[in-house]
Amino acid sequence: MHLLARARTARGWKPPELARRIRVLGKERHVHVGTGKDGVYRWEGGRKPDLPTQYLIAELLEIPAEAVLHHPWPRWLALDPLQQPAIHSWDAPGAIQALDEVSGRENIEMQRRHFTQLTGVALTASLWAWLTADPAAAGQITHARRLGEASVAHIEDRVRQLRHADDLDGGGQLLTETAASQQMLVRLLKDRTYSDAHGARLHAAAADLTRMHAWAVFDLYGTCADAYFNAALHSAHASGDPALGSHILAFWSIAANNCGRPADAEAMTAAALSASRGRSTHRVEAMLLSRRARARAHQNNPAALTDLDRAAGLLATSRHHGEDPEWVTWFDQAELLGAQASTHLDLHQPARAEHLFAQTAALFPTDRIRTQALFLARQADAQWQQHDPERACATAHHALDLTEDISSHRAVGPLRDLATHMRTHNAIPAVRDLRERINTALPA
Numbered sequence: 471m472h473l474l475a476r477a478r479t480a481r482g483w484k485p486p487e488l489a490r491r492i493r494v495l496g497k498e499r500h501v502h503v504g505t506g507k508d509g510v511y512r513w514e515g516g517r518k519p520d521l522p523t524q525y526l527i528a529e530l531l532e533i534p535a536e537a538v539l540h541h542p543w544p545r546w547l548a549l550d551p552l553q554q555p556a557i558h559s560w561d562a563p564g565a566i567q568a569l570d571e572v573s574g575r576e577n578i579e580m581q582r583r584h585f586t587q588l589t590g591v592a593l594t595a596s597l598w599a600w601l602t603a604d605p606a607a608a609g610q611i612t613h614a615r616r617l618g619e620a621s622v623a624h625i626e627d628r629v630r631q632l633r634h635a636d637d638l639d640g641g642g643q644l645l646t647e648t649a650a651s652q653q654m655l656v657r658l659l660k661d662r663t664y665s666d667a668h669g670a671r672l673h674a675a676a677a678d679l680t681r682m683h684a685w686a687v688f689d690l691y692g693t694c695a696d697a698y699f700n701a702a703l704h705s706a707h708a709s710g711d712p713a714l715g716s717h718i719l720a721f722w723s724i725a726a727n728n729c730g731r732p733a734d735a736e737a738m739t740a741a742a743l744s745a746s747r748g749r750s751t752h753r754v755e756a757m758l759l760s761r762r763a764r765a766r767a768h769q770n771n772p773a774a775l776t777d778l779d780r781a782a783g784l785l786a787t788s789r790h791h792g793e794d795p796e797w798v799t800w801f802d803q804a805e806l807l808g809a810q811a812s813t814h815l816d817l818h819q820p821a822r823a824e825h826l827f828a829q830t831a832a833l834f835p836t837d838r839i840r841t842q843a844l845f846l847a848r849q850a851d852a853q854w855q856q857h858d859p860e861r862a863c864a865t866a867h868h869a870l871d872l873t874e875d876i877s878s879h880r881a882v883g884p885l886r887d888l889a890t891h892m893r894t895h896n897a898i899p900a901v902r903d904l905r906e907r908i909n910t911a912l913p914a
Contacts, residue, residue, distance in 0.1 A: 471693050472514040473547035473730075477531050480552040485510035488530075495526050518543045545730055553696070558704055562669065565708035566659050568701035569676055573656045611654075617664040622671050625655060629675045632682055633797065645690060648683040655679060670709045677705035678797065681718045684725070689840075689880050694725040713750035716742035717797055720761045727765050728880070735765035750795075752788040756781040757801040760809040767816035774813050781806060804833035808845045815848055820855035827852060840881050843872035847884035854888060862888070863900040870911060882912045 478488045485507040496503035537546040558564035607624035684698035699722040706715040719742035727735035739762035763777035811826035827849035846869035853862035889908040895901045
């Protein structure tokens with residue numbers, strides 16, 4: 471969702487109401503503004519309002535005028551005070567408050583379509599089946615006051631299952647499952663007793679569940695769910711695991727980067743690298759460097775390539791998976807090659823990008839469907855930029871085949887963009903066929 475749409479939605483304003491308020495304020499400030507609801511739709515569709523209108527919008531949203539001066543449109547809208555997460559203390563109580571604040575908190579449409587509220591032991595059928603699969607864990611979670619090893623280990627196992635399922639389906643199913651599991655876990659953290667060691671493990675599980683939930687929101691809706699990522703970071707801190715906090719920041723940076731906030735994404739990855747350096751493995755540091763490279767590439771900063779060279783050197787020395795946290799073992803040579811290829815594409819080097827995407831495809835595990843589809847879409851873009859429509863269309867068709875099995879905005883967005891870029895070449899049969907398929911299979 472566009473940042474302007476998020477800001478007006480937070481205030482309950484539809485486009486005509488926002489347009490009316492801008493006109494009224496413009497009249498008070500002696501600034502002529504003739505915009506109507508169509509103008510708001512155009513801004514949210516990618517057009518930029520003129521500077522006087524931006525200052526009016528900032529005043530309406532109570533955003534300092536200096537933000538308009540120092541940040542480009544629409545990035546300064548991220549400073550909307552209604553979109554900022556609440557400030558919580560960096561301890562276990564603060565983490566629980568942050569988690570509780572976001573547990574089950576969605577807009578009405580998402581809640582209606584994807585969420586089941588949990589009260590007491592009135593669990594969804596699937597979650598109840600998971601609990602009762604282990605009688606010892608079910609007894610502790612549903613009856614006993616104190617949580618023991620059986621319930622903590624069972625919750626950790628559930629988090630692992632969801633993490634592994636993520637790339638198979640995309641955000642749709644994960645959004646539902648993480649919402650239910652997160653609400654249950656927050657209730658346990660608030661209402662039950664447990665040892666310090668078990669509390670740390672529960673906070674680690676809550677951090678990764680909330681991170682997955684934020685990631686699913688981004689994957690499905692293209693929105694950076696800052697409040698969720700922030701709650702996940704608080705819970706990771708309460709677990710006493712700096713590397714896990716870096717893991718949260720790495721995913722937060724991807725969402726921010728893809729939502730037009732590359733400077734924020736770079737700051738997040740820089741903080742993650744500082745926090746984890748000397749406290750994590752080479753594979754973790756390589757993953758973080760690749761994420762910073764992506765943020766830097768979006769700012770056309772050639773230092774991105776230096777980050778990737780460092781990441782490659784670190785990954786080459788990380789040979790023993792047993793030394794790595796379980797949540798980072800997915801980052802392998804194929805993922806690094808994909809990051810390198812995407813970076814070269816962002817730096818306007820399509821030939822190099824295509825070569826690396828081809829190498830990535832040869833290495834990628836077949837079960838990582840979403841990421842395969844994403845990289846194939848980018849490879850098609852690289853081929854298109856090299857004026858090779860036939861190969862670009864063939865590669866895009868392959869990506870479309872994969873997207874039929876997943877629910878992921880992130881994977882299909884580049885294909886929609888490619889169809890838009892191709893619109894002036896509709897006379898080419900391959901282009902026309904591809905655009906028709908994309909417009910049919912992936913309606914906006």
